[in-house]
Amino acid sequence: MGRASAMSGTQRGIVPVAVPVATADTVARLRTALARVSRSLRRIAAGSGLTPTQLSILGTVSRAGSMRLADLAAREGVNPTMLSRIVGRLDELGLVARTADPVDRRVVQVRVTPGGTALAQRIRAERDSALLARLEALDPDHVASLLAVIPALEALAVVYPPASSVPIPATEQQLR
Numbered sequence: 001m002g003r004a005s006a007m008s009g010t011q012r013g014i015v016p017v018a019v020p021v022a023t024a025d026t027v028a029r030l031r032t033a034l035a036r037v038s039r040s041l042r043r044i045a046a047g048s049g050l051t052p053t054q055l056s057i058l059g060t061v062s063r064a065g066s067m068r069l070a071d072l073a074a075r076e077g078v079n080p081t082m083l084s085r086i087v088g089r090l091d092e093l094g095l096v097a098r099t100a101d102p103v104d105r106r107v108v109q110v111r112v113t114p115g116g117t118a119l120a121q122r123i124r125a126e127r128d129s130a131l132l133a134r135l136e137a138l139d140p141d142h143v144a145s146l147l148a149v150i151p152a153l154e155a156l157a158v159v160y161p162p163a164s165s166v167p168i169p170a171t172e173q174q175l176r
Helices: 024-048 052-066 069-076 080-092 114-137 140-161 170-175
Strands: 005-007 018-020 067-068 096-100 108-111
Touching: 018 108, 024 052, 024 114, 052 067, 052 069, 052 080, 052 108, 052 114, 067 069, 069 080, 069 108, 080 096, 108 114
Parallel strands: none
Antiparallel strands: 005 018, 067 108, 096 108
């Protein structure tokens, strides 16, 4: 990465610090590498018969236990109508169940079923095993570098907004 510095934001009282600025080339390399690894891990669940979106929703509900349909739509970046169809299909397959919220009967809760939990756990185990096999094939220095960057990747995953909410830079807006 380039060594030029930029100042990070002062969100929530965080003190600005100098951070390295990535070049267009390094950003493209990082994006490409992350996409390739992600695609290869997603293919592992291909035998489940579920679409990538269905798998993502099942995984999210599986980790959360139970959540409101509206919260799930926001977290997944899926419009509520489409999410209702997807959850309906997962419900038909016995992977999730929809229930009325005990406090507000108008609100729909989604929870994972034992079958959904088992499938989600199986897929995670298969993906973990595949990733471990790839790590074992790498040079130990590369493995150490990857393990050291995990906290930064976790932070990136938390702060990265859904694609629908990413602002378009002014220069791109002018081109449209």
